[in-house]
Amino acid sequence: MALVSLKLVTIIAEGFLEEKLVREVRKLGAKGYTITPARGEGSRGVRASEWEGNNIRLETIVSPSVAEKILNRLAEVYFANYAVIAFVENVEVVRGEKYT
Amino acid sequence: MALVSLKLVTIIAEGFLEEKLVREVRKLGAKGYTITPARGEGSRGVRASEWEGNNIRLETIVSPSVAEKILNRLAEVYFANYAVIAFVENVEVVRGEKYT
């Protein structure tokens, strides 16, 4: 089984950003994504999201360059005004071509 | 605290495969698993799973050899006809013997 090394970008954000974030990662080159419902606390206090559903946890497996683009975009547009965090991990997948 | 290095295999799949996949990973040597509800999009279009609940995200911590067996099995039987992806990461755990 030939494994390919790729990046797993995980974004945790207030729920109402879901559609926006999906559009962003798709536009930046992600071929797919997975969302799980989440809740949590960080440095921000109350959020509107309490009223629009909770947080989401969005994962997308992408090439290193796409991962960087996603982080850049988040830092530019979202980190200031919204409750969002993101982190990157190395993962190994079968069928590497599916993700790039 | 003695930490042991193991593999975390994450499988994202259409929900109706849950029982099947749990049986598979158990048979291949996993000692436990965790499932979170998920939804997502990839290269496949519509799936029956929309009607049978959404995706699942199955995680299992296993030895490297079991991880390989799981990936092989998925590639053989599931990748062709079902909406399934899988990836592997390195994790460190306490009580390494619990997982092997």
Added chain:
Amino acid sequence: MALVSLKLVTIIAEGFLEEKLVREVRKLGAKGYTITPARGEGSRGVRASEWEGNNIRLETIVSPSVAEKILNRLAEVYFANYAVIAFVENVEVVRGEKYT
């Protein structure tokens, strides 16, 4: 984009421990956490948690030293009597100062 390496500690535990675990990780130095609902099986049999909701999957991004403290605390107090597992991964984040 300057990325910082940190530890992602994931704890999977029976649901009724939620408040306790959140208090613990906060006290040991975590600046935030994210919880997703989960279910699973391991080496323990039936759990009361079946009746108090299912498992939770708690993630927190912390410095290596805090990660160690969390694992130590779990090993000391929780591993014996409760259905709990934990594992640690390396992740890269933007805005490293947010987490420490």
Added chain:
Amino acid sequence: MDTLELLRINLLSPAVLAFALGITATLVKSDLKIPDALYTTLSIYLLLAIGLKGGAALSTTPFTELWKPALATLILSVLTPLLSYTALRRLGRFDVVNAAAIAAHYGSVSAVTFVAATAFMQAAQQPVEGFLPTLVAILEVPAIVIALLIARRNLGEGSLGEALREIFAGKSILLLVGGSLMGFLAGPEGLKQIAPVFVDPFRGVLVLFLLELGMVAAKRFRDLRTVGVFLIGFGIVMPLIQGALGVWLGSLAGMSVGGAMVLGTMAASASYIAAPAAVRIALPQANPSYYLTASLGVTFPFNLTLGIPIYFALSRWLHGGS
């Protein structure tokens, strides 16, 4: 009441309006989302309630009244999947697997369409046979089995056994058959105790269900282009043929105007709970875009809006009515 008036009554019923609202919600990209848990709860409720009512009615129906409609239903359950399969293979040039998969859906029944038909009969103050829900269970299973058998015969192997187990143990049949048994054993007396949950709110619950189905159907609309013109036409013409067949066989079996109309609607409807589950297990190679888009994106809206009054007009005409 002429056919136009019936059409108006149907289109302005709360159920159809809720369906339209659901479609609108998707088209304007509303953030309205029906929680999964609610959708599942409503499905469980509808199937169980259909079963309970049918079973309770059955317990007071003499067998002499029942056997002819039951036989008509069985005949439908064999004829309709064969009809669909042949049309899809010959005229639509579908391959074996996809033709069988779609045929399984059109042979089987949509529980919600059934409920909408009975709600319409209530609104039109047309009495129907109490045992009708029992016929849903009779019609639902054989069609799926036959379609899978066809595919299997043509393909060689395939895990038919597991698929059959899946169909019978599947929640859809389990609740329908289980509910019927419960209703039969508890009788009308037992049903009365739980009527404030399983009888009175029935039509109101249907409104919530159709709100969700409208949203789902609208999502299917996007795939209409992919599935091609043939399948869209099939999704409208086949219900008309199967519906007419159902109304006719029901009338032959001595059913009332309302009963024959509901049987016709059942025959015309395409399953989207039991059939997709079974097909996904037995024929994983089949493309869900075809069968889900046709049954949910075309046939369901057609039956709900135009089909139901048409089948009723047909039944009245066959019964010599106005």
Added chain:
Amino acid sequence: MDTLELLRINLLSPAVLAFALGITATLVKSDLKIPDALYTTLSIYLLLAIGLKGGAALSTTPFTELWKPALATLILSVLTPLLSYTALRRLGRFDVVNAAAIAAHYGSVSAVTFVAATAFMQAAQQPVEGFLPTLVAILEVPAIVIALLIARRNLGEGSLGEALREIFAGKSILLLVGGSLMGFLAGPEGLKQIAPVFVDPFRGVLVLFLLELGMVAAKRFRDLRTVGVFLIGFGIVMPLIQGALGVWLGSLAGMSVGGAMVLGTMAASASYIAAPAAVRIALPQANPSYYLTASLGVTFPFNLTLGIPIYFALSRWLHGGS
């Protein structure tokens, strides 16, 4: 019935008691949790039910009866956000963004407060105009738009277009307006079919909803210290002013004692479904602690417990009653 008696009736109503139970649950750190899916379901239900009832009533209301109350409502929807904005800027020294954000909430309506007011009128056996729910829809939107326009004029650009789309396609307005249309088209006859779901259980469902809102409001209490004394005072005084204005305009428009009281309560209430969503999109820089704590932690409990009987007493007094 004097005002004290009204207060007693209100405080001991199942709805207010459920709110108190919810607060208690949070204060004693109970593990009671209302599932998200239930909360969403209840919201969908309440909004749809309000719409349906209003629409059905509208379909039998002559326009001559409607236009004056509708105009009064429109005037309220323009006046109240301007009033709030001015008070917040001048007296509270809030910046433009936060003042506009809070004003959007206080200009708009809280559906649950509206429902609690009508339930109270039912308990006090005071008839109200059937078309009142329609006024909710009229009052909800313009206030939000006006508040966002103010912020935009002062800030330069901003995605107002998207915010407007969000408001109109947002589930809150979609269900309210969609439900009204459904009710209007289906009429009282259609509503009767679904009454066991959308009419009879209304007040019982409100109890479940308020249990949850009590828990949420109690969580807001923790932030009371952060938001400062001014905002707390604002959260009590502004409803009284807006409520009085609403009762007075309603009376001028010829509404009944009960109708004017409910319109006053609507004016006095602060939105926490439609407004937060719109503000989060259009003014993401605004601090949610301010607007959520004020509307949920102060104004909602105030209106629910004391406000409602006060607005009623006021309406009776304005109508020359005891």
Added chain:
Amino acid sequence: MDTLELLRINLLSPAVLAFALGITATLVKSDLKIPDALYTTLSIYLLLAIGLKGGAALSTTPFTELWKPALATLILSVLTPLLSYTALRRLGRFDVVNAAAIAAHYGSVSAVTFVAATAFMQAAQQPVEGFLPTLVAILEVPAIVIALLIARRNLGEGSLGEALREIFAGKSILLLVGGSLMGFLAGPEGLKQIAPVFVDPFRGVLVLFLLELGMVAAKRFRDLRTVGVFLIGFGIVMPLIQGALGVWLGSLAGMSVGGAMVLGTMAASASYIAAPAAVRIALPQANPSYYLTASLGVTFPFNLTLGIPIYFALSRWLHGGS
């Protein structure tokens, strides 16, 4: 009606049939799943509804009528955990922790068994005291506390304080006691307003609940082998003893045939909401397989099917009936 006829009525009640359907679903490995949110919603509903009804009845019950049954209940709440503990230690040779954990469950009450008993009384047209739900709250707590005290005395330390807080703030007691207070304060007048939600659908909701409980109980069946023959026997004999005790004390306290029967059923039942939560906190070393399998896999099905008619026959016999 002789005992056999009562048995038949009970076994063919919708509630028991739903339980059987749930068991079947698990045994045939159906994909039927009751959403977590629905299960939680049903629990909240049942506990709140029990409380509301009890409280409203209490508000019109003179204290002279109440004190004897309340005292009988208190006595039961002390006797039954001691009885269970002794039997488990002496005859079953369980260690202190597990014996105390199981005793906490058998001393406490199962709300669903209580509801099933009152539904059975309704079906058998046997009137019962309105204040019975209040006794549930009285019986639920002390037994758990006593069992935990025993364990603590024998073990030395243990976080009993936290466990007590957990019990009282736990959702089960909070809703039961909170609901009772709400019912008491709102009175029968207030209850009437919310009856379409909290009174009329009660038995229908029970059907959904028992469907889920059947599925859960059937999962417990797998552990029956692990827990051993003694515990299975205990799960059948102890309810009979405690049930007889309850019926007898109830009769002594002057309760009616129906009331004494329900009190007996309460005593016979084993908790599986409040007790597991408390035990998990205070005695985390106890093995949940024992207490959950015994209470859910043995005692609950036994009481639901055979126990309820037996306790009724006993009560009629003690009251000198046929």
